[in-house]
Amino acid sequence: MVKKLTRRWQLSRVRSGDGSALAEYRRWQLFSRSLFFLDLEPHVYAVDVRYLADAKTRKQHEDAVGKSPAALYRDGVQVFRSNLPAAFPVPGGVIEVATSAVGLKRMHFVPDHGGERTLRPHPRSQEGLRARFGRRFPRTSAAIGAVSLVILLVALVVGLLQGAEAVTKIPVVAEHVGTFTSPVHLPQWAKITLTVAGFFSVLERALRLRYNRLIDSVTS
Template sequence: MDHDDQPDDRHTHAARPPPSPLWRTMFRRRKISKRLAKVQPGDRSALKDFRLWQGLHRSLFYLDDAVEPQQPGPEGAAGSAGTAEPAEPTPVYAVDVHHLADELSDQIGEEGAKDKKVTSPAALYRDGVQVHRSDLPATFPVPGGVVDVAISMYGLTRMHYVLDDGTERTLRPDRTSLEGLRARFGRRFPRTSSAIGAVAVVVLLVGLVVAAPLALEMVTRLDIVSDRFGTFTSPINLPAWANTTLLVAGILAATERALTLRNHWLVDLDTTGTALG
């Protein structure tokens, strides 16, 4: 096996989270129920191969090892040698995300034909056949749990297989997608990859430090606020070229975070809200 084809530990190892507070567990279950309610049956279309030129508007991930429920064997089979049925191959699930697709209700209507073939914002495929589709953010039912999908204006923020016990892991990106290319780069050059990730965090935090007082200044300019609390003037006043540089660097940093499916409520503050729907 080539070094480039070695499995990415970030995509293969499950992380068991610490026990969550009751309120957080209830919020997560309510969010999952809300998203599952908007999932529609798939149109049974075949999954199309990923093309390199689709990288800017499409993401494709795979789940190869969903936890299939145990099927009870035939009565008496346990005591009979050589009568066990051969194990069926584990189905491969795929999640196809089209970032620029219109919402399903706009394409097929609230009472439209449920089997109408459209480009879904997010779709779940089982062995290459579409079985579910949904608007984003989306949660798809799969054996053993759900697949949680969320995006921001810069790309994906979540593409996780969440088991019923709360354990979760990231799905495997298609090797020709931007996420797949970034993952392969990380495996080939782990130190450089870590350095890029660290720089992205620093850039976003610097942008947050600069933006926070400016936002506070704008809020205090409102009459209803200034009349009661007075006004605030930001001590940070960067030249135009510095603002432009920070803006471009911030976009690149946010894109880097999206390609590696990393998201933190503070570091990625400007993208967090879009993933909570």
């Protein structure tokens, strides 16, 4: 029920596009733009996400200043635009688009009959370069993915232990449940290292669209 209401809300925010042509992806847009494609015969759809909205874009999106605007193109022509998170209607389903603090967390085609699949990234985008690396070096790619997951799990456990210790230091809580002392106390350099490693781990997973609400929000 909640998912249906969320989908309906996202669809209600979609606006008609201005008919402009899809701009070519430039290398200098590597950290400010994501571009994905979906082949639905006889058309090719593209979703263009701009992380840094300029003044003109912000004016067009007055109800969501600071959020990343996205646009849907059909055969290179803009047909819809929306603030994020977005759900763009396409034949046979919708394209769900959402971002996290470090990148994308949703770029999926969700058919009406169920299931979903990830859109194809532009080969020169961050996501496209990561996907190409995964195809060329599958074992190394899998190892990097595993390390990223382990780092985030460690950060999650450490964060939960420290959070529990902080909560039980509150007099009212301590009076009813007692106090808890975390068995893990990291020196400052280790905390900084774990935070930095966690950030890059979240970024690496975002490039593969592997977002998990619990794990990937640890350092976001």
